[in-house]
Amino acid sequence: MSVFSSLIHILVFIIWSVGVYVDAWLLNPPLDGPHYDFDFNQYGGRLKYLTVLNSLLQCGFFGLCVANDLFGSEAKVRNEQSALQKYRDWLFTTLVFPMGLFVSLIFWSLYAIDRELIFPAELDLWFPAWLNHVMHTLPAIGVLIEVFMVCHVYETGVKRFKPIVAAYFMYLTWICYIAYFGGIWVYPVFEVFDMTGRTIFFAALLFPNLFFVLLGQKIHTTVWGTVTDGKKERKAE
Template sequence: MEVLLFIVHFGVFFGYICGLYYDVKPPKGSEYEVAYWAFGGRFKYLTFLDMLLQCGYFGLCVANDLFGSEAKIQKQQSALQKYRDWLFTTLVFPMGLFVSIIFWGLYSIDRELIFPATLDLWFPAWLNHVMHTLPAIGVLIEVFMVQHTYETGVKRFKPIVAAYFMYLFWICYIAYFGGLWVYPVFEVFDVTGRTIFFAALLFPNLFFVLLGQKIHTTVWGADEEGKKDRKTE
């Protein structure tokens, strides 16, 4: 086990644990109280769901550091390492970048569309950064520190596409039966504009899958051993 890698993994994991444990709630009687508690509380927010994903992933990394492997050849990899690599390359990396970039991108344009200023009165800044900044920092550190085995072809996109449509269904369900959109930005568009916006959000996710693989190849080189090993199976 590499001590530095374990410390980094445990540090990021602990940061997410703190974020999840701190169950921030809107003040009673505020404009956010009804919306917060409707249809699943925090579980309707992509940033919270991503925090669960990132926390679970870095917890898995800690487990792999202690009990798994860091083998380059696929046949020598433990089950923990294989699942860690699959999860990171198909979901954790693209979702982490997506949440951070989309959030801070909209925030810089007009924060009222994504995180109204009135939230600052009760939503702590450190938690905001755990949810919206740490995902990008964590996955970028991970891709530079750990060599992963990547899927090839169309199957590397299937998990992120499935996750995207599941969440899209979830927020549309909330809007239809609860009468509210999870994020204020969705209220700005009409039906056509909203549909185009939803469709456009899929492409950054697909791009981030490819970007993660490109960065990995640049840092670690082509996975020649992995390719040879997959061909023999």
């Protein structure tokens, strides 16, 4: 393993760790804010937000990368990999890469259309801009650096999509549960649709996640050649 990639892993892990810690423990939102109780106390607190869940995923992944750099392996064939490397590759290729791109793309796209749908201006009073970029820009930057910097072994066939599909439906169930029992949607954007529009919007959100799984593998193949669970094949010249 290269010293450079190890240093990048350590750096990104530190940034994520600081971001997660500040978001969880050091923010000072107004106690009399209109959504304070819902955001911080009810229905899992901040864990109802995909951004926060993704931050924990990304932080945990880069921590795993550091652990693998120290104690694992960098084999190109699955049966020669350490347990740490197998889990690192599975996690990155099936969840971390597509989720990282999805969070950044959806957030900044909605922000550009109407920020009140995703990140109301009132949050600027207590949510620092640098933390906003850590949680909404770093996910895409981090996973793109990783796919160019480190060779991973990819799952093949339908197995590639099962984790992200499962994660998608688990989160969809979670926010629908909150909407039903709490009477409020986690994100204001869902409030602008009627039931039909909301259903179409929910269904449409699955396709970018599936596409990003394929995109990650396409980028990886372009950079590293074809790496599967059995063998590594060189790209055709």
